[in-house]
Every structure is written in C-alpha cells, then in structure tokens.
Amino acid sequence: SVTGGDNYASFLEKIKKSKGEKGFFISLDINEFKLVNSICGIEKGNETLKEVWSVIASHLKEEEYAAHINADHYVLFLKSESRTALIQRIDEISKDIIKISSKINIIIYIMIILLF
Numbered sequence: 001s002v003t004g005g006d007n008y009a010s011f012l013e014k015i016k017k018s019k020g021e022k023g024f025f026i027s028l029d030i031n032e033f034k035l036v037n038s039i040c041g042i043e044k045g046n047e048t049l050k051e052v053w054s055v056i057a058s059h060l061k062e063e064e065y066a067a068h069i070n071a072d073h074y075v076l077f078l079k080s081e082s083r084t085a086l087i088q089r090i091d092e093i094s095k096d097i098i099k100i101s102s103k104i105n106i107i108i109y110i111m112i113i114l115l116f
Contacts, residue, residue, distance in 0.1 A: 002046050003053035003068040008075065011067030015077060021063060024086055026076040028056070028093075031109040033072030040106065051104055055096045059089065 001007045006014070030036075030052065037045040049068065056066045056074060066076040080086035090112055101108045 001068050002049050004050065005053045005057060006065065006067040008067050008069045011065050011075060011077070014065045018063065018065075018077075021079070023064070023077050023079040026078060026090065027113040028074040028076065029111045030072035031111055036106055044104070044106065047104055048106055048108070051100045052097055052108070055100060056093065059093050059096070 030048070033045070033048075036048055049072070052074070053066075053068055056076065060066055060076075061079065064076070064078050066074060068074055078086060078089060080089060094110060094112065097110055098108055
C-alpha cells in the first residue's frame with residue numbers, strides 16, 4: 001500500500017475476526033484528488049495519501065480498523081458509545097486532516113459518509 005497501512009482485504013479480514021462487534025463504518029474521500037496528481041505530480045499525491053493515513057491511524061483506538069482502499073478512498077470502522085460522540089470524533093479527524101494542508105502545501109477537502 002502507498003500509505004504503509006492496511007489495504008481493503010486486510011481491513012475486511014479484521015472485521016470478520018472482530019466477531020460482530022458493534023461499530024460504525026465510515027467512508028472518507030479526498031475531494032478532487034486527481035487534481036493533486038495532475039498538477040503537483042504523483043510524488044506529492046503519494047505524500048498526501050500517506051499524511052492522510054497517518055492522521056486516520058493516529059485516531060484509531062483498540063479494536064478499530066481503517067484501510068486505504070484505492071486512489072483517494074479510505075474506509076474506517078470506529079466504535080462509539082453514541083452517534084453524538086462518533087460525530088465529534090469524525091469532526092476531530094476531519095480537522096486534523098485539513099490541518100496537514102499547510103504541512104504539504106495542498107488544500108485538502110474531504111467528504112465523509114457515515115453509515116448508521
């Protein structure tokens with residue numbers, strides 16, 4: 001994987017082994033990521049993917065999983081006591097991803113889909 005993190009197959013295997021633990025699936029995409037590769041080059045694109053992965057991984061707790069699926073798509077499995085707490089966590093992840101924009105000199109916008 002470009003990110004150094006789990007791929008989708010590994011993510012699914014971990015979900016299967018979790019024995020039906022309750023949690024939430026989140027899909028995260030970087031909006032218009034193809035522009036990063038087109039304008040800034042593949043190297044900057046890969047750097048962006050690695051930085052986004054680093055943020056995601058730093059927010060994972062025990063028995064939570066995430067993977068870089070392909071291109072600019074990530075999937076997360078997070079546990080939370082309530083939807084409100086989950087939305088707060090997602091907001092923190094989003095803010096931290098946006099913060100890396102200044103580090104890599106690219107403005108990052110993300111779209112998150114939360115499956116309840």
